[in-house]
Amino acid sequence: MDLVAPVVVEPLRSRRCSECRRGPLERMILEFNAPVCLDCADLGHLVFLPRGDTALTRRAREGSTLWAVVVRHNRRRTRYERRGLLVEEAALAEAERTCLADAEARARRRARDAERRAALDAEVTAALRAEILRLFPSCPADRAGEIAAHASAKG
Ligand SMILES: [Zn+2]
Incomplete structure (x- = not known):
C-alpha cells in the first residue's frame, strides 16, 4: 500500500469530533486542523497496539491493509511521541499467533x-x-x- 499512514493523535485537552460532535475523544485525527473521531475517519474498526514489541508491531502492520500511527504531544519535550499503532484486529491476531509460534520454536x-x-x-x-x-x-x-x-x- 503506497498511501501514507494516517496519524492519530491522543489529544491532551478535551476535544469533540467536528463532524458527529461526539466527545471527549480518546483518539482523533486532524483534518484541516479540525478534530475528527476515528469512526468518522473510517478508522473505528482498528485496534490499538501499544509500542514496545518490535516483532509484533512489524507483523501486525504488514498484515494490515490499513493502519495508523498513534502519537501524543509531549509538552516538556515539545514534540510528538509515538504511542503505538492502530491495526486491523485480524492482522493483530495473526501477528500474535506467529510471534507465539516463534517463541515456542525458540x-x-x-x-x-x-x-x-x-x-x-x-x-x-x-x-x-x-x-x-x-x-x-x-x-x-x-x-x-x-x-x-x-x-x-x-x-
Ligand atoms: Zn465523529
Whole structure:
C-alpha cells in the first residue's frame, strides 16, 4: 500500500469530533486542523497496539491493509511521541499467533541445544575417564570418573 499512514493523535485537552460532535475523544485525527473521531475517519474498526514489541508491531502492520500511527504531544519535550499503532484486529491476531509460534520454536531449539550439550559433556567425560585410566592404571575407577567429570565441566 503506497498511501501514507494516517496519524492519530491522543489529544491532551478535551476535544469533540467536528463532524458527529461526539466527545471527549480518546483518539482523533486532524483534518484541516479540525478534530475528527476515528469512526468518522473510517478508522473505528482498528485496534490499538501499544509500542514496545518490535516483532509484533512489524507483523501486525504488514498484515494490515490499513493502519495508523498513534502519537501524543509531549509538552516538556515539545514534540510528538509515538504511542503505538492502530491495526486491523485480524492482522493483530495473526501477528500474535506467529510471534507465539516463534517463541515456542525458540524454546524447543534451546531445549534441543541443551540436550545436545549434555550428551556431548557425557561423551567428553567418558573419553577423559578412559584416558585417565590409561595413563594412571592404578587410579581407582571411581576417582578417575570424578576427575573426568570435573575436568569436562570446566571445559
Ligand atoms: Zn465523529
